[in-house]
Amino acid sequence: MNTTILTAYIDGIGLLGPGLSGWPGSLAILAGHQPHLGLATVLPSPALLPPAERRRSGAIVKLTLATGLEAVAAAGLDPAMLPCVYTSSSGDGQNCHEICQTLASSDRHISPTRFHNSVHNAAAGYWSIATGAMTPISVLCAYDASFGAGLLETMTQVQVDNVTTLLIACDTTYPEPLHHARPIPDNFGIAMVLAPAAGAHSLARISVSLSSDDAHTLDDEALEQLRLGIPAARGLPLLCALAQGRNGRIVLDYFEHLRIAVDITLC
Amino acid sequence: MKPLLLSHFTATSCIGRGLDQTLDALRLGRSGLAPCAFETVALDTFVGEVAGVDEVQLPPHLAAFNCRNNRLALLALMQDDFAEAVRAAAAKYGHQRIGVFIGTSTSGILETELAYRRRDPVSGALPDDFHYRTQHNTFSVADFTRHYFGLTGPAVVVSSACSSSAKVFSSARRMMAAGLIDAALVGGVDTLCLTTLYGFNSLGLTATAACRPYDAARDGISIGEAGAFALLEHAPAQLSDDAILLLGVGESSDAYHMSSPHPEGLGARIAMQAALSMAGLTPRDIDYINLHGTATTSNDAAEGKAVAALFGAATPCSSTKGATGHTLGAAGGLEAVICALALQHGLLPAGLNTRQLDPAIQLDYLLANRTQAIARVMSNSFGFGGTNCSLIFGRAN
Numbered sequence: 001m002n003t004t005i006l007t008a009y010i011d012g013i014g015l016l017g018p019g020l021s022g023w024p025g026s027l028a029i030l031a032g033h034q035p036h037l038g039l040a041t042v043l044p045s046p047a048l049l050p051p052a053e054r055r056r057s058g059a060i061v062k063l064t065l066a067t068g069l070e071a072v073a074a075a076g077l078d079p080a081m082l083p084c085v086y087t088s089s090s091g092d093g094q095n096c097h098e099i100c101q102t103l104a105s106s107d108r109h110i111s112p113t114r115f116h117n118s119v120h121n122a123a124a125g126y127w128s129i130a131t132g133a134m135t136p137i138s139v140l141c142a143y144d145a146s147f148g149a150g151l152l153e154t155m156t157q158v159q160v161d162n163v164t165t166l167l168i169a170c171d172t173t174y175p176e177p178l179h180h181a182r183p184i185p186d187n188f189g190i191a192m193v194l195a196p197a198a199g200a201h202s203l204a205r206i207s208v209s210l211s212s213d214d215a216h217t218l219d220d221e222a223l224e225q226l227r228l229g230i231p232a233a234r235g236l237p238l239l240c241a242l243a244q245g246r247n248g249r250i251v252l253d254y255f256e257h258l259r260i261a262v263d264i265t266l267c
Numbered sequence: 268m269k270p271l272l273l274s275h276f277t278a279t280s281c282i283g284r285g286l287d288q289t290l291d292a293l294r295l296g297r298s299g300l301a302p303c304a305f306e307t308v309a310l311d312t313f314v315g316e317v318a319g320v321d322e323v324q325l326p327p328h329l330a331a332f333n334c335r336n337n338r339l340a341l342l343a344l345m346q347d348d349f350a351e352a353v354r355a356a357a358a359k360y361g362h363q364r365i366g367v368f369i370g371t372s373t374s375g376i377l378e379t380e381l382a383y384r385r386r387d388p389v390s391g392a393l394p395d396d397f398h399y400r401t402q403h404n405t406f407s408v409a410d411f412t413r414h415y416f417g418l419t420g421p422a423v424v425v426s427s428a429c430s431s432s433a434k435v436f437s438s439a440r441r442m443m444a445a446g447l448i449d450a451a452l453v454g455g456v457d458t459l460c461l462t463t464l465y466g467f468n469s470l471g472l473t474a475t476a477a478c479r480p481y482d483a484a485r486d487g488i489s490i491g492e493a494g495a496f497a498l499l500e501h502a503p504a505q506l507s508d509d510a511i512l513l514l515g516v517g518e519s520s521d522a523y524h525m526s527s528p529h530p531e532g533l534g535a536r537i538a539m540q541a542a543l544s545m546a547g548l549t550p551r552d553i554d555y556i557n558l559h560g561t562a563t564t565s566n567d568a569a570e571g572k573a574v575a576a577l578f579g580a581a582t583p584c585s586s587t588k589g590a591t592g593h594t595l596g597a598a599g600g601l602e603a604v605i606c607a608l609a610l611q612h613g614l615l616p617a618g619l620n621t622r623q624l625d626p627a628i629q630l631d632y633l634l635a636n637r638t639q640a641i642a643r644v645m646s647n648s649f650g651f652g653g654t655n656c657s658l659i660f661g662r663a664n
Contacts, residue, residue: 004446053525080522091405096379103461104383115466116526116651119372120405120426125652128520134534136518137654138438139427141405149423156441177392178379181399210363210421210447257419258363 005209006155009202009267010242011164012075014067014191017041017226017233022070029223030236030243036222041187048130056113057126059172060092063189064123065130068168071191075164075201079131082166082193083157086124087140087150089231090184092117093174100178123170146171147190147234148254154194155208164195169232188230190239202267204242211261215253227253238262268440268545270512270661272502275352277343278604280493280591281315285346290608293616296636298590300477300489300620305459306377312473315491315592316459317342325411332411334375334402335458340411343456343494352498353416356450366448367422368439369409370431370455372596372650374424375402377460408456420448426596428650429559430518431455432495433599433658437516439499454496455600463490463595470526472563478593480560480586481567481632482621488561491592495600497607506663511607514643514659515546521653527565528649532573535559535647538655539577542645546659550578553659554641555615557602559649560586561593570647571628585633589619599648603658606644610662613640 013023019037020026028034043062046054048069064086072079095117102110116122121139128137138157142149147169154167170189174182198205216237218224223240226233234253241250241264252260277285281299282292292299300313323338344350357365382397401407409424421442425434432455439451467473467488474487502512518541521534528535543549556578559570567586574584587605594601609615615637624632643661 006445006447089404089406096376099462099466100376100379100383103380103465104386108461108465110462110465110469112466112470112526115462115469118462118466119428119651121428121650121652121654122525124427125520125525125654128522128653129524132522134520134522134537136437137427137520138434139425139431139654140438141424141426142422143400143404143406143410145422146406149421152421152442152447153423153438156438156445156447160441160444177386178399181393181397181403255419255422258421 005207006159007205007207008155008158008194008196009198010192010204010206011195011199011201012071012193014070015239016063016067017188018186027243030240032220036220038222043187046130049126053126053129058092058094059187060123060170061126063170063172063187064127064168067189067191068127068166071193072166075193077193080133082133083135083163084137084166084168085150085154086137087146087169088171089141089143089146090171091120092122093172093178097175097178144231145254146231148252148260151260158194158196162196164193167192167194169235171230171232185229188232190232190235198267204267205265207263209261211251211259212257213251213259213261215259216250268515270502270514271440271499273497273511273513273607274500275349276497276604276607277347277349278493278495278601279317279343279346280594280601281317281491282590286608290612292590293614296617296619298477298619300592308461308464310464310468311475313477313489314459315489317492329411329414331398331401332407334378336371336375336408336456337411339458339492339494340408340456343496349496353452356498357416357418360449362418363420364449365418366420366439366442366451367409367413367418368425368435368451368453369412370425370435370596370599371408371457372426372428372431373457373460373462374405374407376462377458378402380461427654428652429595429598430648430650430654430656431596431599433648433656434518436513436658437518440516451499452496453499455597456494457594457596458492459490474562477620478562478588479620480562480588480618481625481628483623483625485562485564485567487563489592491594493591493594493597493601495597495604497603508662508664509611510663511610512661512663514661515542517541517545517657519655523653526651528569530569532569534653534655535570535573535649536577538657539573539645542657542659553582553643553645555609555644556582556584557606557644557646558584558586559647560588562588571630575629580629580631583615583631583633583637585616585618587616589621599656602646606646606660609644610641610660613638
């Protein structure tokens with residue numbers, strides 16, 4: 001197995017999902033001190049966007065801005081200065097459905113807004129417009145491996161280019177009939193600021209390597225269902241370990257025969 | 268950056284299958300654009316459709332991946348002994364030591380569009396032969412490529428609209444430099460579908476005739492499709508003179524508007540400057556620029572300003588989209604291969620269809636092919652959402 005190890009410091013976390021509203025508010029649940037209640041994900045309105053863009057923004061944009069801004073604020077950084085890795089398995093499911101429905105109808109005229117919102121990097125584009133970030137954004141998809149792909153891309157940026165980088169991993173639901181084909185149960189996002197050196201806000205140092213070990217599962221049945229059902233939630237074992245204040249090694253799901261091992265040292 | 272070797276590359280678009288046909292078309296100034304006769308599309312526009320895509324058969328064990336995008340991917344991989352080169356690299360480095368990085372904007376969405384016409388009249392369900400993971404999902408083309416070659420290392424699709432398959436070079440560079448992989452299969456594949464044809468039409472951005480980049484009377488894009496691939500390896504000490512190297516990558520975001528570029532081309536300029544800085548070069552070192560040049564009013568005006576601000580008016584440049592159409596998520600990869608051919612054959616390709624250059628844009632825009640030995644070229648790719656990427660390629664000697 002590949003022995004390359006990539007190291008970074010987690011300086012801020014953003015989290016939004018069913019029953020999980022923000023990183024501080026989710027700590028007790030992820031640590032196992034409070035039960036996880038399966039409440040639907042609550043998406044805040046993206047106040048940072050100009051009114052026209054705010055009206056046009058769907059769930060994926062709200063999720064992206066809320067999680068990304070939470071992580072950056074926790075790290076005490078200016079979002080305009082950070083390069084970003086944006087990873088999503090699905091993009092904007094509702095928008096995709098509306099376009100396919102229109103194109104299958106007798107009037108194929110789709111609205112310009114629907115069309116520009118259909119690109120996989122739409123939420124990343126709104127992120128840069130909202131924050132004023134002219135920095136590069138890598139926009140990725142790897143189906144169920146999307147979180148792992150985003151984490152690896154971010155770690156290589158931190159290590160090779162020696163630059164603090166924001167990772168945003170988001171997935172939204174599809175309406176029927178696509179929901180049946182891709183049953184993502186709810187909207188979910190994790191964001192992390194990863195830095196090349198320890199700083200005042202650093203929560204932990206992580207050392208990341210490829211592995212063939214089995215991915216860690218979660219003891220809490222509801223959280224485990226989220227991990228299995230939503231690609232962005234494949235990062236939950238890392239967040240649970242941090243919430244529990246545990247040093248040590250966890251393994252995140254990636255591909256069928258390739259996983260990502262993360263060695264955690266709390267700061 | 269440490270230069271990376273493009274040890275093998277290939278491209279298939281409406282101007283040809285593989286390098287020989289592509290080079291011939293460029294030499295002859297032949298465009299592959301024609302009035303749109305794709306599927307049931309009723310739009311007054313030209314497209315760059317690749318002939319014979321629907322005749323391509325995927326291997327039986329990968330039948331679930333069958334969609335126009337993966338058929339074109341396979342057609343492209345079959346040219347120029349590229350598949351053999353990937354297999355040889357896998358044998359040399361190991362199947363887990365080759366990363367797969369492919370750009371696409373619409374993946375196999377055409378299958379979903381067609382499936383929506385065949386929904387169950389009672390339940391509304393999609394037909395049973397619709398496969399979300401292997402046809403619709405954005406990752407499908409990288410997943411197909413990975414399975415086709417039995418590669419088991421890192422794999423990803425980069426999907427940032429029209430910069431997608433330029434940005435794959437950036438992701439591959441970092442992962443190779445980090446040591447996670449020894450080689451990278453990079454590329455771009457995008458195919459015609461109703462979403463992009465009707466979508467760009469809704470924005471008033473499709474030309475009624477073949478697109479005319481940088482023309483004073485340009486009136487929009489001609490949508491094309493393409494598959495283009497390159498194998499990236501660390502450059503050995505000894506290289507043939509015409510070996511092609513990736514010298515620099517620059518990226519930026521406009522932070523301006525979802526479907527219009529920054530009017531002064533600020534994001535484009537930042538990306539070009541970043542590529543030059545990474546390569547340790549100055550604008551004078553660049554012998555030719557393959558422009559993004561979509562032929563929309565706003566793109567060419569903004570890009571023209573950015574290029575003029577950085578390079579002045581002396582650097583020869585052109586957009587090859589008059590020949591190939593705008594192949595969207597495949598454009599970066601296709602134009603990287605065109606740049607490699609330009610370097611190897613000393614051919615600066617003319618921009619086709621352009622009759623009267625826009626007098627407001629002060630560039631040395633090539634209206635006829637120029638033949639001269641060149642050492643370094645830049646390729647620009649910009650996309651919706653304000654995503655920008657510039658690549659610099661050079662000859663070894």
